[in-house]
Amino acid sequence: MLERITILCFAASYGVALLLEAMQLLLGRSEWRRLAALLAGAAGLFAHTVYVVYHGLPMQGGPSSLLFVSWVLAIFYLVGTLHHPRLAWGVFVLPVVLVLVVAAKLIIASEPTIPPTPENLWFWAWLHAVLLILGSVGLSVGFVASVMFLVQAWKLKHKTPPGEGIQLLSLERLEVMNRRAITWAFPLFTAGLVIGLALLLNQEDFTLTDPKVIVTGLFWAVFALLLYLRYGLHIQGRRMALGTMIAFGIMLLAYVVQYIWPSAHPSGGGP
Amino acid sequence: MMLIVVGANFRTAPMELRETLAFPGGKLSRALSELSARYGTETVILDTCNRVEIYLARLTGEALPDADLLAEFLGEFHGLPAAKVRPALYAHRGAEAVQHLFRVVSSLDSLVLGEGQIAGQVKDAYEKAQQAGTVGPVLHALFQHARIVGKRVRSETGIAQGKASVSSLAVDYLKQVFDHFGDKTVLVIGAGKMGELTLKHLKALRPGRILVTNRSPDKAREVAALCNGVPVPFEHLDQCLVSADVILSTTGAPEPIVTLERFQRLVPQRQGRPVAIIDIAVPRDFDPRLIHLDVVDLLINIDDLQAIREHVLRNRVKHVPAVEAIIQAEQERFLKDWSRRRAAPAIAKLYEQWESIRKEVQEECFRKLNGKLTAEDLAIIEGAFRLMQNKLLHAPLSVLREQGHEEGSGLLEAIYKLFRLRD
Numbered sequence: 001m002l003e004r005i006t007i008l009c010f011a012a013s014y015g016v017a018l019l020l021e022a023m024q025l026l027l028g029r030s031e032w033r034r035l036a037a038l039l040a041g042a043a044g045l046f047a048h049t050v051y052v053v054y055h056g057l058p059m060q061g062g063p064s065s066l067l068f069v070s071w072v073l074a075i076f077y078l079v080g081t082l083h084h085p086r087l088a089w090g091v092f093v094l095p096v097v098l099v100l101v102v103a104a105k106l107i108i109a110s111e112p113t114i115p116p117t118p119e120n121l122w123f124w125a126w127l128h129a130v131l132l133i134l135g136s137v138g139l140s141v142g143f144v145a146s147v148m149f150l151v152q153a154w155k156l157k158h159k160t161p162p163g164e165g166i167q168l169l170s171l172e173r174l175e176v177m178n179r180r181a182i183t184w185a186f187p188l189f190t191a192g193l194v195i196g197l198a199l200l201l202n203q204e205d206f207t208l209t210d211p212k213v214i215v216t217g218l219f220w221a222v223f224a225l226l227l228y229l230r231y232g233l234h235i236q237g238r239r240m241a242l243g244t245m246i247a248f249g250i251m252l253l254a255y256v257v258q259y260i261w262p263s264a265h266p267s268g269g270g271p
Numbered sequence: 272m273m274l275i276v277v278g279a280n281f282r283t284a285p286m287e288l289r290e291t292l293a294f295p296g297g298k299l300s301r302a303l304s305e306l307s308a309r310y311g312t313e314t315v316i317l318d319t320c321n322r323v324e325i326y327l328a329r330l331t332g333e334a335l336p337d338a339d340l341l342a343e344f345l346g347e348f349h350g351l352p353a354a355k356v357r358p359a360l361y362a363h364r365g366a367e368a369v370q371h372l373f374r375v376v377s378s379l380d381s382l383v384l385g386e387g388q389i390a391g392q393v394k395d396a397y398e399k400a401q402q403a404g405t406v407g408p409v410l411h412a413l414f415q416h417a418r419i420v421g422k423r424v425r426s427e428t429g430i431a432q433g434k435a436s437v438s439s440l441a442v443d444y445l446k447q448v449f450d451h452f453g454d455k456t457v458l459v460i461g462a463g464k465m466g467e468l469t470l471k472h473l474k475a476l477r478p479g480r481i482l483v484t485n486r487s488p489d490k491a492r493e494v495a496a497l498c499n500g501v502p503v504p505f506e507h508l509d510q511c512l513v514s515a516d517v518i519l520s521t522t523g524a525p526e527p528i529v530t531l532e533r534f535q536r537l538v539p540q541r542q543g544r545p546v547a548i549i550d551i552a553v554p555r556d557f558d559p560r561l562i563h564l565d566v567v568d569l570l571i572n573i574d575d576l577q578a579i580r581e582h583v584l585r586n587r588v589k590h591v592p593a594v595e596a597i598i599q600a601e602q603e604r605f606l607k608d609w610s611r612r613r614a615a616p617a618i619a620k621l622y623e624q625w626e627s628i629r630k631e632v633q634e635e636c637f638r639k640l641n642g643k644l645t646a647e648d649l650a651i652i653e654g655a656f657r658l659m660q661n662k663l664l665h666a667p668l669s670v671l672r673e674q675g676h677e678e679g680s681g682l683l684e685a686i687y688k689l690f691r692l693r694d
Contacts, residue, residue: 152447156569157562161579162443163433171545171568173450234543238565 005047005054007067011101013044014074014094021090025166029086037090038081045074065133066107066255070100072137073144088166092144092151099252100140107256121202124195131192136251138185139223143248145177146241153238175236178244186227193220215257219250272409272609273331276368277341277360278317278324281382284359291349292323292356302348303403309344310336313407315400315414317375319392321382326372328409330613338362369605372413373598376421378430385430385587390421412612416605420598428593433583437576438469441549442476445517448547448568452476458515459483459500460508460528462490466521466551467497473519474498482511486522509533513540518548520556531558534567541566551576607673614671617683620692622664629660 020037024030048071055064077093152168168174193216200213207213226243229235235243279292294302294316306314312327312335327335336344338360339353345360346353363371374380376393397414400406406414425431434440449455457478459470462485474481481500484507485491491502503511512518512534522528534557547569550557555572562570633656637649644652671686687693 153568156444156447159571159575159579161433161582162440162447168447170446170450171448176450236543237545237568 005050007105010044010047013040014098017041018094041078066100066104068133069136070097073097073140086167092148128192128195131188135185135189138181139248139251142178142181142244145174146244149174149241211257215254219254222247222250273335274328274368275335275364276324276326276371277338277362279359280322294318300403303400303405307405313410314405315396315410317396370602372417373420376417377424377594383435420601423597424594428590430587430590430594435580435583438472440576441469442472445547452478454479455516456480456514457517458511460520461522462494470498513537520550520552522552522556527558529557531560611672617686625660629656
């Protein structure tokens, strides 16, 4: 029974929830649509949870990491929607969830053979994966907060009357959400990458020109620059939001790069 | 039900006359007592800045005083000739008076459509009359029902959607920029009248610090005293612009006092902290190009706020038919309920009278047939008597319940007389 739950099941549920949330914006708010969206989202999360538990994620390779990150974001969607019923939470979180799920599905279709991790290094490989996944969740939350921030900032710059259009949290709250998310994510990423680098150095075919290593290094540099801009140069607001979005894009690229270019990386937990 | 409302509002009376007709302080309870004593009525006075209305009611008896008599009362009470008061008065009786109060409480009769204060003012008027002991069963039922109408209208229609006051709109904008204000600095530039109300709203947000600056130090001190702020010399405006998170500007300066170049020079000192500017000065105090700066999250001026206010009011007009439908339905419901309530004693008495007649006749019958009938036979006969009583009463009771409230029908009085219910 449980094996019959596929990625398509929860992707479809999230899709329906997103459609209903979008209708809330286009056709005006209605309580039944809100409840229907919540039900669809909850059904998707249930199926997603069963899938995650049944397949023993997130330790089964790159696609499973994306599915695990999207699972955490789906929880973030449901909790946020229940907590802020008047805000257009789902319109921002669900597309990210869907993109991650679809990316995972595409990767699974072209998954390279995963070389087994030597038994004595298993713990470090596990820690490497977990740290990167947690960092990815943080950056994904930062990305969602940044998109919301830019929409809210646009609304205010264009003097949209309060109460009209998409309802969002205040700029200050969104900025804090983004700042906290990336501040937590960076050390987790850094620790995960250091462990990953140490593991790679043990591999005989490892080279610094490996595309996975290059993109991950670039991602880390962009992320570090982002934090320097925030805390060193006190850059805030729009520029910070754009920086987070760029970092998120590179993170996604780091996830999928080994499926585009051949890599010596054993398709672990994340970038 | 005998009910009349006589009043003057912003449509029928100029501000000066409304001010004269108002009942401030102790005058209200004195007027309530005098009206009740003079006309033997239940009395409620609704006194707001846009209207003065007197509601008089009585269960039965003589006709209620009309607008002419109440003009005399108002003139006498406020020291004005009645002839000056009378043209400004309107009057509604019975069902029309019910409808009028429901329109008032729904804000359909307000200067600003959909404004929220009127429901509280109606409640207040009722409570003050209750304290003065001038509320009886009619006005109690009417004002309680008005409260329900006000709630229904606000929750079921969009008549109160959006903010229609410039100052509360400004605060709503600020809440989209900042989440909390306890750690924020508010800078007030100038001391314009327009800014007073907005400043009051800002103060309610409990900002960490309020700085007040003005070309006139005395005025700065005056405004600062009003809002527990700190007066700052006008020469220190640049420092204030650097430290402020929220700026409220209301000067009467003929040209912008903060140009793009001036503010741009200060931006590096702000260390990226965002600022929200409410410029309600005419002409504007802040260069509108400031909105293109990254640190300026919000720059809104009086024209923007007025335009939004008009937009909100235009939207509210769309909900008027829905409000009218609620008022119509509630008016009918109130009158039906009232009629039932009013007819209830007559119905009870009529039923009691017929019940006692039935028992009398039935007992006489049983007495004559004593010993000849079984318990079952007695039950059948008693049931037949009861059925006949109910069938005979059905038509008059139904008519009483449905039409008893209609003024002038005299139906209730006729029932009392026909069946000698008062004996």
